[in-house]
Amino acid sequence: MPSSVVTDTIPLPSPTNRSNLGQSFYYAGQGLHYALTSQRNFRIHVGIGTLALIWSAGVHLPLPQMAIIALTIGLVLALELVNTALEAVVDLSVGQTYHELARIAKDCAAAAVLVTALTAVGVAGLLLIPPSLAYRILG
Numbered sequence: 001m002p003s004s005v006v007t008d009t010i011p012l013p014s015p016t017n018r019s020n021l022g023q024s025f026y027y028a029g030q031g032l033h034y035a036l037t038s039q040r041n042f043r044i045h046v047g048i049g050t051l052a053l054i055w056s057a058g059v060h061l062p063l064p065q066m067a068i069i070a071l072t073i074g075l076v077l078a079l080e081l082v083n084t085a086l087e088a089v090v091d092l093s094v095g096q097t098y099h100e101l102a103r104i105a106k107d108c109a110a111a112a113v114l115v116t117a118l119t120a121v122g123v124a125g126l127l128l129i130p131p132s133l134a135y136r137i138l139g
């Protein structure tokens with residue numbers, strides 16, 4: 001967690017001020033903003049995902065295949081956000097102290113991101129390399 005994050009506790013606003021739909025989108029946007037500004041890995045995944053989609057469009061990949069690639073990118077980004085949330089909760093509960101369960105929780109969450117990222121690379125390779133080679137050979 002970045003050292004700039006304020007971890008002091010303050011009272012929550014009353015539930016009525018937190019429960020409407022617009023506010024829910026606002027809070028989700030805040031989460032996205034936090035991940036984009038503080039998590040280097042999240043930015044890398046956004047960049048690679050964008051490149052994969054541009055590549056897909058460049059070789060005129062059919063829409064269903066493009067949708068599969070978009071789905072795997074979304075999965076990686078969503079898990080990266082869950083990983084960030086879990087890191088925050090672990091840090092909240094153990095602070096700066098070493099705890100074996102904290103290590104396991106963080107390592108497993110990081111492994112979950114890694115598994116989906118490797119899967120996304122495999123899927124993108126399978127779907128993008130053949131048409132890219134054909135595109136190159138046929139001009």
Ligand SMILES: Nc1ncnc2c1ncn2[C@@H]1O[C@H](COP(=O)(O)OP(=O)(O)OP(=O)(O)O)[C@@H](O)[C@H]1O
Binds near residue numbers: 083
């Ligand atoms: N409180 C803790 N107790 C034990 N091990 C910890 C603890 N905090 C972190 N670790 C270990 O250090 C690793 C890195 O944790 P850290 O919180 O620095 O994540 P990070 O490197 O910021 O992850 P990311 O790059 O995804 O944000 C964890 O995967 C875990 O192995």
